[in-house]
Amino acid sequence: MNQVKLRMTILRLVTVCIVGILIYNLFHIQVIEGRNWADMADNNRFRHLEITAPRGKIISSDGVELAANIPRYDVALADEQDSIKREQAIDMLSQLLDLDVEDIQDRLAKAGARFKPAVIESNVDFETVLMLEEHRHLIPGLEIQTVPQRVYPQKTVLAHVLGRLIDGRGAEGLEYQWEEHLGGKDGFSVVQVNAAGRPVEDPVNSQPAVPGSDLHLTIDAGLQQAIQESMQRVLEKLRENYDLEDAWSGGVVVTDPNTGSVLAMVSEPSFDNNKKYSSSAWDANLPESSRVRSLSDRTINTRSVVGSTFKMLTGMAALENGHVTPNERIYDPGVKDVAGFTVRNYGRSAYGNIDMRRALQVSSNVYFGTMGNRVGREQLYEYIDKFGMTGLAMGDSDENVLKNAGFTDLSRGEQVYSLDYYKDRIKRGTSFYPGDLVQSAYGQRNEFTVMQMANYVSMLANGGTHYRPHIVREIVDANGETVELFPPEVLAEQDFDSDAVLAIREGMRAAASGSRFRDLPFAIAGKTGTAEEWGWDNHAWWVGYAPYDEPEIAIAIHLDYGGLGLRSEEVARDIIDYYFDLE
Amino acid sequence: MEVTSLDKKVIKNYNWPLLLLIIAISLFGLLMVGASTESGDVTLATLFSSHYFTRQLIFLVVGLAGMFILSLIDYNEWRHFVIPIYLFCLALLVLVIFKGHQAGGSQRWISVGFFNLQPSELAKVGLVITLSAVMAKEGRTVDSWSDLIIPFVHVALPMFVVFMQPDLGTSLVFVAITVPILFVAGMRWLHLGVLSVGSIIASVFAFLFVLKPYQKSRLIIFRDPSQDYFGDGWQIIQSKIAIGSGQFRGRGLFQGTQNHLDFLPEKHTDFIFSVVGEELGFIGAALFLLVYLLMILQILRVGMSAKDSFGRYLCIGVASMLIFQVLVNVGMTISIMPVTGIPLPLISYGGSSFLATIVGLGLVLSVSAHRDTSIF
Numbered sequence: 001m002n003q004v005k006l007r008m009t010i011l012r013l014v015t016v017c018i019v020g021i022l023i024y025n026l027f028h029i030q031v032i033e034g035r036n037w038a039d040m041a042d043n044n045r046f047r048h049l050e051i052t053a054p055r056g057k058i059i060s061s062d063g064v065e066l067a068a069n070i071p072r073y074d075v076a077l078a079d080e081q082d083s084i085k086r087e088q089a090i091d092m093l094s095q096l097l098d099l100d101v102e103d104i105q106d107r108l109a110k111a112g113a114r115f116k117p118a119v120i121e122s123n124v125d126f127e128t129v130l131m132l133e134e135h136r137h138l139i140p141g142l143e144i145q146t147v148p149q150r151v152y153p154q155k156t157v158l159a160h161v162l163g164r165l166i167d168g169r170g171a172e173g174l175e176y177q178w179e180e181h182l183g184g185k186d187g188f189s190v191v192q193v194n195a196a197g198r199p200v201e202d203p204v205n206s207q208p209a210v211p212g213s214d215l216h217l218t219i220d221a222g223l224q225q226a227i228q229e230s231m232q233r234v235l236e237k238l239r240e241n242y243d244l245e246d247a248w249s250g251g252v253v254v255t256d257p258n259t260g261s262v263l264a265m266v267s268e269p270s271f272d273n274n275k276k277y278s279s280s281a282w283d284a285n286l287p288e289s290s291r292v293r294s295l296s297d298r299t300i301n302t303r304s305v306v307g308s309t310f311k312m313l314t315g316m317a318a319l320e321n322g323h324v325t326p327n328e329r330i331y332d333p334g335v336k337d338v339a340g341f342t343v344r345n346y347g348r349s350a351y352g353n354i355d356m357r358r359a360l361q362v363s364s365n366v367y368f369g370t371m372g373n374r375v376g377r378e379q380l381y382e383y384i385d386k387f388g389m390t391g392l393a394m395g396d397s398d399e400n401v402l403k404n405a406g407f408t409d410l411s412r413g414e415q416v417y418s419l420d421y422y423k424d425r426i427k428r429g430t431s432f433y434p435g436d437l438v439q440s441a442y443g444q445r446n447e448f449t450v451m452q453m454a455n456y457v458s459m460l461a462n463g464g465t466h467y468r469p470h471i472v473r474e475i476v477d478a479n480g481e482t483v484e485l486f487p488p489e490v491l492a493e494q495d496f497d498s499d500a501v502l503a504i505r506e507g508m509r510a511a512a513s514g515s516r517f518r519d520l521p522f523a524i525a526g527k528t529g530t531a532e533e534w535g536w537d538n539h540a541w542w543v544g545y546a547p548y549d550e551p552e553i554a555i556a557i558h559l560d561y562g563g564l565g566l567r568s569e570e571v572a573r574d575i576i577d578y579y580f581d582l583e
Numbered sequence: 584m585e586v587t588s589l590d591k592k593v594i595k596n597y598n599w600p601l602l603l604l605i606i607a608i609s610l611f612g613l614l615m616v617g618a619s620t621e622s623g624d625v626t627l628a629t630l631f632s633s634h635y636f637t638r639q640l641i642f643l644v645v646g647l648a649g650m651f652i653l654s655l656i657d658y659n660e661w662r663h664f665v666i667p668i669y670l671f672c673l674a675l676l677v678l679v680i681f682k683g684h685q686a687g688g689s690q691r692w693i694s695v696g697f698f699n700l701q702p703s704e705l706a707k708v709g710l711v712i713t714l715s716a717v718m719a720k721e722g723r724t725v726d727s728w729s730d731l732i733i734p735f736v737h738v739a740l741p742m743f744v745v746f747m748q749p750d751l752g753t754s755l756v757f758v759a760i761t762v763p764i765l766f767v768a769g770m771r772w773l774h775l776g777v778l779s780v781g782s783i784i785a786s787v788f789a790f791l792f793v794l795k796p797y798q799k800s801r802l803i804i805f806r807d808p809s810q811d812y813f814g815d816g817w818q819i820i821q822s823k824i825a826i827g828s829g830q831f832r833g834r835g836l837f838q839g840t841q842n843h844l845d846f847l848p849e850k851h852t853d854f855i856f857s858v859v860g861e862e863l864g865f866i867g868a869a870l871f872l873l874v875y876l877l878m879i880l881q882i883l884r885v886g887m888s889a890k891d892s893f894g895r896y897l898c899i900g901v902a903s904m905l906i907f908q909v910l911v912n913v914g915m916t917i918s919i920m921p922v923t924g925i926p927l928p929l930i931s932y933g934g935s936s937f938l939a940t941i942v943g944l945g946l947v948l949s950v951s952a953h954r955d956t957s958i959f
Contacts, residue, residue, distance in 0.1 A: 004895075005887070007767045011899065012883050018910045019876040023869045025917050029827045030865035037827020044824065045840050195821075195845040 046204065047193045053184030054148060054478075056212030058162060058174060060221035061263075061473065065153055067162055067175070072149040073129045076117040077108060078141035087138040092139045096132060097121050122568045145322040150175075157224050160297040161471065164273050174215060174472075177495045181475050182484065184212030211478035218261035219471045223578055226267045227252050230574035231559070235268065237570075238562050244537050246561035248286055251298030253454035254575060257545060259488040260458070260467025263579075265451070267298040292560070303447035304558060307529030307565060308363045309543045310443030312460060312504050314371050315356055317383040319500035323374040326503035329353040332366040341435030341444075343369040346530070360507025360527065365442045372441020380440060386494050388466045389448055444532055453543050454556035460508070460544040461525070461554050463501055464494035509548050516569040517555035521582070523548035524571060526555075528565030537561040542568040546576050553579055598885060600949035604878040605835075605944050606647060607927070609937075611871065612855075612930035613639050618836055618934075619851040619858040622843035625836075635851055635932050638698075642934045646941040653945030657953050658894060661946070663946065665716040672709035675702035676744040691924075691937070701935035703745050703753040708939045710741060710760055711900030712946070719770050719893035725770045731937055751798055752911065752923030755811060758782075759907035764896045799901050802921040816923075818848040819823075822916045826860030826868070833864025851932040853924055856916045872913070882944075885951040894950035901943040904928075 029037065058067035075097065077089060090108075091225040094101045099121065108118045129144055136142055151164050163173020170179035187209035191199040206415070231250055238247040254264040269286060286293050296302055318324045334350030336343050345365050351358070359367035372380065384390055439445045448456075451469060459466055475483040505525055510528030526544030533539060538564030545551040555566045555575055577583050617636040621629055630636045661668075679693050679702045682698070691700040717737055722800040724730050738761045766775065790799065800815050808816030808823075825841035839861035841847050847857050860868045879902050886898030888924065905928050912927040914920025927935055928940040 002770060004767060007769075008883060008887055008899075011763055011767065011902070012880060015879050015883070015902070015906050016876065018906055019872050021919075022910065022913050022917075023872055025914075025919055026826070026860065026865055026868050026872075029823065029917055030829055030860065030868070031831050034827055034830035034865075037824050038830060040824045041828035041841055041846075044821075044846055045844050192840075192844070420599060 028500075045192050045194075046190050047199075049189045049191060051187035051189060051209040052148065052168065053186050053209035054211040055150060055168075055184065056214045056478075057180040057269065057499050058182075058215045058217065060158075060217050060219050060224070062222050064221035066158055066217070066219075066221060067150065067152055069148045070151050071146045073124050073126065073146040074119045074147055075121045075124055075128075075132060076119045076143040076145050077139075078117040078143055079102070087367040089139045089141050091101075092135060093120060093142075096135060096139075097124075097128070117141070117145070119145070123149075135455050154221060154225070155272045155274065157221060157228065158219060158265070159270045159273045160267045160295070160299075161219075162273055162452065178215055178472070178475075181213040182215060184478075185210040213475050213477040213483050215472055216474040216476060217469050218256075218263060219265070220263045220318070220579075223575070224256060224264045226268060226578040227254070227264050227571065227575060228268065228270065230571045231266060231268050234570050235559060235562070238559070238567055242563055244561055244563050246289065247559060247563070248292045248561075249294075249298060250557070250559040251300075251302070251450040252416060252558070252571065252575070253299050253556045254553050254579075255452045255454050255458050255469060257458035257461035257467075257551050260455075260469050261473065261488070262454075262469050262471045263553060264575075265297075265299040265471070267291075267296075267459060269295065271295055271514065280521050289571065298513065298558065298560070299450040301449070303449050304539055304560070305444055305446070305531035305533065306448050306453060306558075307443045307531035307539065308365075309453060309527050309529030309556075309565070310446070310540045311360060311363065311368045311441075312508065312527065313383050313387060313456065314375065314380065314441045315360065315504050315507070316460075316496070316500055317375045317379050318371040319503060320497050321375065321379055324356065324371060326356050326499060330359075330367050330370055332359075332364050332466070334366070338366070338367045338369045338438050339373045339435075341369075341438045343438060345362055356503045357507040357510055360504065361510035363528070368442040369438040372438050375441070377437055377440075380437070384446065386492075387459055389452045389456060390489065439518070443529060446463050450556045450558045453541070453558070454554055457543040457545055457556060458554040459494065460501065460504060461551040463498070464496035465490055466492040471514055505548070507543065512544055514569070516573050517576075520546075520576065522546070524576065525551075526569075530563075530565040533561075538563055540565045540568040542572050544572060546580070588621070593952040596952045596954055597654075598881070598948055599945075601878065601881045601948060601951065602651075603884065604874065604881060605941075608874060608929050609643050609647065609941075612927075612937075613643055615855050615858055615930055616851050616932045618839075618862055619842055619847075619855055622837050622839075637708050638934070639932055642937045648940050648947035649938075650941045650948065652944065654948030654952055656949060657952075658897060658946050658949040659891070661712055662716050662719075662893065668709050669713045672706045672713075673741055673744065674704065674705055675700075676741055676748075678702070679732035680744070680748060684800070697955055698934045701933070703748070703750055704933075704939040706741050706745065707753065707756055707760065707904055708901075708943045710738065710757055711897060711904060711943055714738060714761060714764055715893050715896030715900055718764055718896050719891065721907075723768075725765060725768050725774075726865075728774065731765070731770075733773065734761065736881065747813075749795065749798065751794070751802075752925040755911075755923070756904060756907055756925065760900050760904050761790070763899050763903040767895065767899050768892070779804060801923070805915070805918045805921045808882050808918060810896050818854065819915075819918050819922065821846045821848065822854050822857040825857040826917055829861040829864040829868070829877075832863045833862050833867055836862050838862060853912065853922075853926055853931065854916055855931050856913050856927055860916065872909075875909060885947055885954075888954050889950050890953065894954070897943075897950055901947050904943065905940070913924045 036494065055069055057065050060066055090101055090104050093099065094104055097120070104120055107120050110118065132139070132142060132144065152159065152162060161173055164171055164173040165175055170176040170182060187207045189203040189206035191203045192201055194200050231252060235250065238244045248269060250268050252264065252266045253262065255262050272575065277496045319326065331353050332345070332351040334345050334348045343365050346363065349362070351362050351364055354362065354364060354367055436445060455466065455469060470486055470489070470493050472486055474485050477483050508525035508527050509523050511528070512524050517524055517526070524544055524546035525548050528541060529541030529543070530540060531539040538561070540559040541553065542557040542565060544555040555572055557571050559568050562568060613636070617625070617630045617633060618636045621633050648704070682693055691703070692701045714734060715739060717734060718732045729885045738757055743758045745757065790802070794802070804811055804815045805819055808819040810816055821841060825839060825847050828834070828841065839858060841861050842850055842858045847854055850858055859871060882898050882902040886895045886902070889895040889898060908925050908928050911920050911923055911925045915922050926936045928936060
């Protein structure tokens with residue numbers, strides 16, 4: 001019996017030990033490690049959901065949505081615990097979407113978290129969504145996820161300026177510059193989910209998304225598109241009828257000379273922001289030359305010699321400084337030696353005794369070469385500065401201007417010379433060669449952007465007020481409240497002599513009275529320019545404003561390698577026709 | 584049988600403390616079944632409308648009543664039915680292989696009208712009764728190797744059938760019942776040692792060559808459940824998170840998030856202890872285990888005072904059956920034991936397990952009531 005007692009005691013001890021071991025382990029897990037396990041329990045049950053703020057639209061002055069959002073449909077499948085149901089769902093999806101069963105299983109496996117819906121097919125069309133919804137009862141766990149996607153409904157219209165998104169954030173152009181307003185503020189929601197990943201009650205903690213504000217532009221989308229079409233048509237004509245094989249590109253800016261609002265800024269060739277860069281953009285027909293193929297914005301990021309469109313500046317400098325009077329006549333024999341440089345008119349045409357108005361009308365190189373020699377370098381560059389053509393495009397702070405225009409690329413900024421730079425060049429003198437000043441006077445030396453030229457002609461139109469060119473008119477939040485308004489801003493006021501301005505304007509009116517504009521119901525002011533680039537075809541320029549009395553629009557047109565400036569008049573006419581609703 | 588005098592002695596010797604412990608633990612189990620299936624603002628009304636709660640309540644009432652009646656009958660009466668009991672259990676075990684319903688890759692239960700009978704649960708208590716009777720037979724010794732043949736064959740037969748279901752856990756319960764009975768019956772230390780070493784070798788062999796892949800994976804995954812986080816490891820990790828997150832004081836009854844958000848698998852059956860740990864914390868879980876220990880020690884104490892060796896073996900068998908299942912079940916929930924599908928006796932939802940356990944406890948109460956001398 002003692003033996004039994006001993007062995008029973010051993011059994012009791014073993015029993016006590018077993019319970020002891022269990023309690024010891026419980027103590028370790030619950031008391032010592034408890035906090036960690038509690039955190040893991042929270043990780044299990046709380047899911048942090050990002051709520052993407054709806055992005056603000058970009059809207060033109062004529063109410064066209066240039067950047068908008070459309071829903072993108074993604075087909076997702078939540079993993080089912082029940083393997084039979086899961087296989088059924090995978091089978092159905094593979095049939096309906098025409099996918100391999102293995103592919104679907106792969107995507108489910110890669111989803112990571114259990115029961116977290118895995119995207120099976122991204123960006124399906126609406127018909128597919130409807131078709132799947134019809135079969136929903138056969139696809140347990142089917143989820144159609146709606147993801148907002150940025151689109152540019154007008155495709156190539158204003159593409160250079162609008163910019164693009166990368167990973168949902170503005171990365172270029174207006175999308176980048178105005179990200180703060182367009183992007184809004186993302187919200188979040190913390191929900192408690194069950195093991196199947198389904199929310200079980202109202203969010204524990206949440207912050208609603210603040211929708212982005214809309215950007216209202218000064219750009220007139222209809223005008224923008226009309227210009228784009230006109231340019232394409234004219235360029236094609238130049239290539240086919242005039243053998244100008246490099247005439248593929250150009251830039252046009254239209255502004256309101258009374259406010260500085262940019263009504264259109266068109267750069268050709270354009271591209272479609274909806275497409276990825278890789279599969280971009282470039283027209284397969286474009287010539288190989290990188291100058292032609294470049295997609296940089298030709299209204300603001302490239303500069304070019306401007307030809308005779310510069311002559312009004314020389315004229316202003318000469319008149320205001322008393323080097324000539326409006327009515328003084330100068331003899332133009334067609335070819336003349338000025339300060340040791342032989343100046344030739346186009347076609348060596350001789351115009352006889354001509355005054356300022358007539359010189360502008362016939363675009364006399366002899367007359368303006370003579371004026372240049374009278375004015376001198378220093379005064380000439382002062383007028384370049386007065387017309388705001390020494391800043392990148394226009395104005396005191398390049399960065400502000402760029403921001404408003406939506407541009408980030410400052411790389412060209414270094415090449416834009418300040419007045420000090422010019423003065424320094426004058427002081428050193430050595431960098432000039434014979435004829436430099438004379439050629440400068442009729443526009444064959446200095447390079448400017450289309451935007452600068454539009455501003456220049458605006459100032460002639462309004463008598464000397466330099467408005468800051470701007471393209472954002474107003475920022476309006478999701479409730480329709482104005483966040484910020486951009487009224488016209490005067491950067492500088494040049495107190496031009498009214499007689500001088502009048503003489504220049506009359507010259508421009510005469511220059512724009514040819515057959516192209518004769519049948520207009522009102523007079524306009526204009527000037528062509530044919531700029532020479534060594535080794536290439538000439539550039540065609542046209543600047544002007546309309547109507548002559550009480551100007552409403554100022555125009556600058558540049559067709560790269562477009563030959564004679566005259567060729568760009570067709571584009572100018574199209575602009576005026578569209579804007580004033582003629583035809 | 585003289586009923587009046589019998590009753591007097593039975594009442595005088597009746598082990599009321601043990602009865603109270605059993606009732607208390609069973610009621611606690613009922614509550615936990617309710618907690619693992621209902622959540623939030625739980626009232627008595629919601630509990631009584633709960634499917635699992637009401638069924639378990641029925642098992643509990645029927646079981647406890649049956650246990651009390653059973654405890655009044657002299658346990659020695661059962662010695663007459665050893666062979667029928669043994670054959671009945673064996674027959675059911677064989678039947679379940681052919682007619683049974685699947686659970687976790689093996690044949691576990693037979694549908695009998697209103698509830699699903701798990702023969703392996705009945706076989707546990709059946710083995711306790713029949714093996715005790717075999718070992719208590721007059722003149723039975725366990726001195727030599729040949730003495731061990733009869734008990735070995737007796738156990739091996741049902742164990743083999745259970746193993747073929749395959750139900751590894753239950754077949755190990757059979758071993759856990761047998762060894763302590765033989766041990767107290769006087770098995771030699773040498774034999775015990777040899778058999779221990781032998782069974783370790785056999786286990787390794789079985790693991791390598793006999794077990795199916797799902798059994799193997801379940802056996803080893805508990806050492807590193809993150810290996811198969813979303814598969815076999817899932818329930819182990821979730822159970823450990825549940826218990827650990829209960830910390831010292833617990834989340835509160837009906838408030839466990841792992842439980843009610845369904846992160847816990849099989850939470851009203853095999854993993855019910857995870858709910859105990861999560862909702863009642865270390866304090867509740869440890870207290871529960873100590874009360875359970877008290878009950879088992881009380882059973883062993885009854886065994887010590889039994890009037891004959893049959894009674895003693897019955898108590899040892901029941902106690903061993905309970906402590907082994909507690910070890911494996913609770914150990915599984917805190918991943919110090921592999922997942923084997925063994926329920927927590929008296930606590931886990933399920934009629935078969937509860938009734939089989941309660942029959943065993945009824946026999947123990949009978950042993951206590953029918954002893955010769957008072958131990959108090």
